[in-house]
Every structure is written in C-alpha cells, then in structure tokens.
Amino acid sequence: MQLKAQSKWGWLIASYLFLAGLGGGAYVTGVVADFVGGDWAALAKIGVALGFPCVLVGSVFLIADLGTPANFWRAFMRPGTSWVARGTIIISIFMVIGFLHIALWLWPFGVLEEGSGVRHVIGVVGAVFAFGTMIYTGLLLGANRPIAFWSTALVPVLFLVSALSTGTMAVILISALGGEGHSGPVSTLARVDIVLLVLEAIVIVMYLQATHRVPESRAAARLVLSGSVAPLFWLGVAAFGLAVPLVLELLSAYALDGSGAAVVAALAAVSGLAGGWCLRQVVLSGGVQAPLRAGRFEFALPNV
Amino acid sequence: MPRYGFVIDLKRCYGCYSCQVTCKAANHTPKGIDWARCVPAETGTYPTALRQMLPLVCQQCREPACKEVCPTGATSQDENGIVLVDKNLCMGCKACIMACPYGARQTAEKWQTYFPDADGGLDPYEAYAKKEWEKTHGYGMATKCDYCKDRVSEGRLPACVESCPAKARHFGDLDDPESEISILIRREYGFQLNPEFGTDPACFYLPPR
Ligand code: SF4
Numbered sequence: 001m002q003l004k005a006q007s008k009w010g011w012l013i014a015s016y017l018f019l020a021g022l023g024g025g026a027y028v029t030g031v032v033a034d035f036v037g038g039d040w041a042a043l044a045k046i047g048v049a050l051g052f053p054c055v056l057v058g059s060v061f062l063i064a065d066l067g068t069p070a071n072f073w074r075a076f077m078r079p080g081t082s083w084v085a086r087g088t089i090i091i092s093i094f095m096v097i098g099f100l101h102i103a104l105w106l107w108p109f110g111v112l113e114e115g116s117g118v119r120h121v122i123g124v125v126g127a128v129f130a131f132g133t134m135i136y137t138g139l140l141l142g143a144n145r146p147i148a149f150w151s152t153a154l155v156p157v158l159f160l161v162s163a164l165s166t167g168t169m170a171v172i173l174i175s176a177l178g179g180e181g182h183s184g185p186v187s188t189l190a191r192v193d194i195v196l197l198v199l200e201a202i203v204i205v206m207y208l209q210a211t212h213r214v215p216e217s218r219a220a221a222r223l224v225l226s227g228s229v230a231p232l233f234w235l236g237v238a239a240f241g242l243a244v245p246l247v248l249e250l251l252s253a254y255a256l257d258g259s260g261a262a263v264v265a266a267l268a269a270v271s272g273l274a275g276g277w278c279l280r281q282v283v284l285s286g287g288v289q290a291p292l293r294a295g296r297f298e299f300a301l302p303n304v
Numbered sequence: 305m306p307r308y309g310f311v312i313d314l315k316r317c318y319g320c321y322s323c324q325v326t327c328k329a330a331n332h333t334p335k336g337i338d339w340a341r342c343v344p345a346e347t348g349t350y351p352t353a354l355r356q357m358l359p360l361v362c363q364q365c366r367e368p369a370c371k372e373v374c375p376t377g378a379t380s381q382d383e384n385g386i387v388l389v390d391k392n393l394c395m396g397c398k399a400c401i402m403a404c405p406y407g408a409r410q411t412a413e414k415w416q417t418y419f420p421d422a423d424g425g426l427d428p429y430e431a432y433a434k435k436e437w438e439k440t441h442g443y444g445m446a447t448k449c450d451y452c453k454d455r456v457s458e459g460r461l462p463a464c465v466e467s468c469p470a471k472a473r474h475f476g477d478l479d480d481p482e483s484e485i486s487i488l489i490r491r492e493y494g495f496q497l498n499p500e501f502g503t504d505p506a507c508f509y510l511p512p513r
C-alpha cells in the first residue's frame with residue numbers, strides 16, 4: 001500500500017504560512033528593538049515596517065488559493081467555528097495594528113516619534129497578535145485529524161521558532177542593504193538568530209523523531225527524509241535554512257567586521273529566508289492521509 | 305425524523321464500480337469528482353494474497369470533522385443527519401477536504417470533458433450534465449455526497465444503492481431498531497471505518513471475508 005500526500009494545499013499556502021510568520025517575527029523584533037532604544041532605533045523601524053506588508057502579501061496568496069474568493073469575507077462571520085476563522089480575525093487585527101503603527105510612526109504621520117509611551121503600548125498589543133499570527137498557522141494544520149504529520153503539538157512550536165528566526169533575518173537583511181549591516185545591534189541580532197537556528201534544528205529533530213506511531217506519519221517522515229520531498233528538505237531546510245545561515249552568522253558576528261560582516265550577514269539572511277519558505281512547503285508536502293482500515297486491509301485514499 | 309445511514313457489505317462487493325458510475329450519472333458530477341467510489345487494497349503474499357474493494361460514500365458523520373473546520377458556516381447538518389454544503393456560503397478554502405478522514409469532499413476547478421469531439425466540444429449528454437452541475441453546484445466550492453437527498457425525499461433509494469448488482473449496499477434509518485440496516489449492523493457485526501477519528505459515521509460496513 002502506497003500512502004500519498006495531500007495535493008490540495010501547495011505553494012500558495014506555503015507562501016502564505018511563510019509570509020505570515022515572517023511578518024509576525026519581524027514585527028516582534030522591531031517592537032523589542034524599540035524597547036531597547038538607543039542605537040537600535042533603526043532596527044526598530046525596519047522591523048515594524050516589515051510586519052504589515054509581509055502579512056498583507058501573504059494574505060493575497062491565501063485568497064488566491066480560495067476556490068470562490070468572492071466569499072472570502074464570510075470567514076470573518078463565524079469566529080467560533082474553526083482555526084481558519086479565528087486565524088483570519090487574528091491576522092486581520094494584527095494587520096490593522098501593524099498598519100496604524102507604520103502610519104502613525106514612520107509614514108505618512110510622525111506623531112508617535114515624540115515620547116515612546118503610546119508607541120510601546122501599540123507595540124505590545126501588536127506583538128500579542130503577531131505571536132497569534134505566528135502560532136495559529138501551526139494550529140490550523142493541526143486541526144486535520146487524518147494527517148498525523150500535522151496534528152502534533154510541535155508544528156506550532158516549529159512555525160513559531162522559524163517565524164522569529166526568519167523575522168530576525170529579514171530585519172538583518174534590510175539593514176544590511178541600507179548600509180547598517182556592521183553596526184553593533186545587527187551583530188547582536190545575528191547572535192540572537194544563531195540561538196533561534198539552533199533551537200529550530202532541535203525542534204525539527206524532535207518533530208521528525210515523533211513520527212513513528214502511525215503508518216501515515218511514518219510514511220510522511222519517509223517522504224521527507226528519503227522520498228520525493230527529501231531534496232527540498234535536505235537542501236532547502238537543512239542546508240539553506242539552517243547550516244548555511246548558522247555558519248555565515250557565526251562568521252559575521254564573531255570573525256568579521258566592517259562591510260565584510262554586513263555582506264556575510266545579508267547572505268545568511270537570504271539563505272535562511274529561502275529555507276523558511278522550504279520548511280513550510282516540506283511540512284505541507286508531508287501531509288499524508290491516514291489509510292482506511294477494514295479487517296486485514298488498509299486502503300490508501302486516491303487523489304486527496 | 306429518520307437518521308439516514310448506509311450499510312455496505314464488504315464480502316458482497318466485487319468491485320464492479322457500478323456505484324461510482326451511477327453516482328456520476330445521477331448527480332452530473334464533472335470529471336475527477338467521485339462522491340461514490342471504490343478503492344482497492346491487497347493483503348498477504350502469494351499464494352495467500354487477497355484483494356478487497358472498499359466502496360466509499362460520505363459517511364454523514366454525527367460529529368463531522370468537515371463541519372468542525374469550516375470557517376464560513378457553509379457546512380451544516382439537516383434533521384436527517386445529512387451533512388450539506390451551501391454553495392453560496394463556501395469560500396473554497398479546502399479545510400474540509402483536508403479534515404475529512406474519508407476523502408468524501410472534492411472540488412472541481414472547471415468542467416473537463418471525458419469524451420471530447422474533434423474540436424474539444426461537448427456531446428449533448430455532457431453538455432446537459434455540465435448545465436445541471438452548474439445549476440446545482442459549480443466550480444471552486446467543496447462538494448460531497450448527500451445520500452441522494454432529493455431522490456430519497458421522493459421515496460426512492462440513493463442511486464448507488466439501486467444500481468449495485470451485488471446487493472452490497474443497503475440504505476435506511478439507523479434510529480429505527482427494526483430497519484433492515486439496524487438489523488444487519490446488529491446481526492453481522494457492522495463496524496464504522498477508522499473510529500479513532502471520533503466522527504461517528506452513519507455508514508457501517510459488514511466485515512470482509
Ligand atoms: S465523511 Fe467526511 S465529508 Fe462526510 S460527514 Fe464525515 S467528515 Fe464530513
């Protein structure tokens with residue numbers, strides 16, 4: 001019996017999961033940087049500025065995946081029903097706050113520039129919804145009972161860690177492009193990301209380790225580690241997503257300085273961001289449905 | 305109110321796909337959509353290998369996994385326990401397709417022809433089916449088996465039950481202890497598929513040989 005993975009949620013949904021995480025992570029990075037203040041001010045602005053647009057573009061991917069997008073607004077009408085509905089509301093609130101934060105602080109109005117009180121309050125509330133955005137994308141997959149590879153408590157954790165890491169890297173990348181890549185805060189941020197990457201690697205190992213209980217998750221792990229998804233996993237996630245950024249960030253934070261450090265940090269970020277997308281796609285492509293059982297027979301569902 | 309259910313006798317089914325084809329004819333479903341279908345499986349090795357067919361329909365679960373994930377309220381249950389999709393409410397997010405353990409939900413992107421003529425056009429039968437499908441359903445939204453609700457309300461049997469030449473399919477009222485299906489479930493060890501998903505299906509199977 002050959003168990004197959006789902007094919008209904010593809011790269012559009014992977015891009016949505018990736019961008020929603022990235023936006024939430026960058027925003028939280030920005031808010032934290034704003035609390036630190038001082039020479040972190042530039043990073044704070046970059047992080048906050050990335051939140052809303054990334055999640056907005058992500059939502060466009062999500063809507064593009066709908067079969068009847070004209071009914072999209074109905075997802076707001078039944079918040080009690082499901083994680084899709086609750087998530088839609090969470091990310092909408094996040095986008096509203098993220099938008100206001102940008103509009104009132106960065107452009108076109110600078111009214112929040114003076115005094116940090118109100119800005120910090122907005123930032124904390126926004127960060128709560130940013131965390132909601134990062135975590136719910138994992139809960140959403142977990143609602144699918146027949147797909148054991150998704151219904152584990154580790155998917156939301158994995159997506160959260162990856163979201164924080166890709167968010168950090170996006171901030172590093174933009175500041176490096178803006179010529180800030182060798183400032184003290186950027187190299188501190190790279191050190192934070194090193195911790196996040198190590199954490200992410202540990203969560204991925206635990207996640208794949210916990211797949212032995214049922215045939216569908218064993219099939220998923222086989223698909224990811226040695227099957228048709230393996231190139232994306234080993235190259236995209238393990239190499240570009242974890243190993244390359246880890247080595248480059250270690251170099252840029254501890255061995256290099258000046259513009260060399262900036263270039264290396266930017267390369268690490270580009271590689272790590274690509275890896276973040278691959279991670280979402282790998283998890284989606286591993287969505288193997290449980291076989292149906294009758295007596296001694298196990299039936300694999302075709303075209304799910 | 306009757307609580308409609310199915311009994312599918314696995315030892316009688318010989319995998320002729322009549323149910324699958326009759327369902328398409330009765331419901332005008334486009335290519336790629338099979339609300340009723342037969343899935344084969346094998347077990348053992350030669351010379352003791354066995355092959356078995358599993359006929360599937362929507363299990364009209366009492367606790368439908370599909371309804372639990374539907375964000376728009378498009379999925380509902382009627383008074384007979386039939387799970388329905390309102391095509392005007394569905395946004396086509398496919399969450400229900402992922403959540404259903406029985407592969408009962410499917411969605412069509414566009415009409416694809418089975419029998420294209422020389423210039424890819426539709427023959428009159430397919431043109432009719434296309435028109436009917438667009439009237440009752442359409443493209444992009446989730447669709448599923450409704451136990452031939454309209455036929456049943458006229459006192460007829462679901463199309464797949466009527467056409468099964470092996471008499472492997474039985475339809476009736478689960479709440480009536482004297483109905484044919486209730487008696488079959490009691491006497492012949494009827495069971496539900498994959499009860500671990502906790503959906504409490506209204507479709508019961510009688511064991512294979
Ligand atoms: S079989 Fe699937 S589509 Fe049918 S009611 Fe159960 S969960 Fe819903």
Ligand code: SF4
Nearest residue numbers: 374394395397398400
């Ligand atoms: S595809 Fe339609 S019926 Fe299915 S969960 Fe989404 S809105 Fe509900």
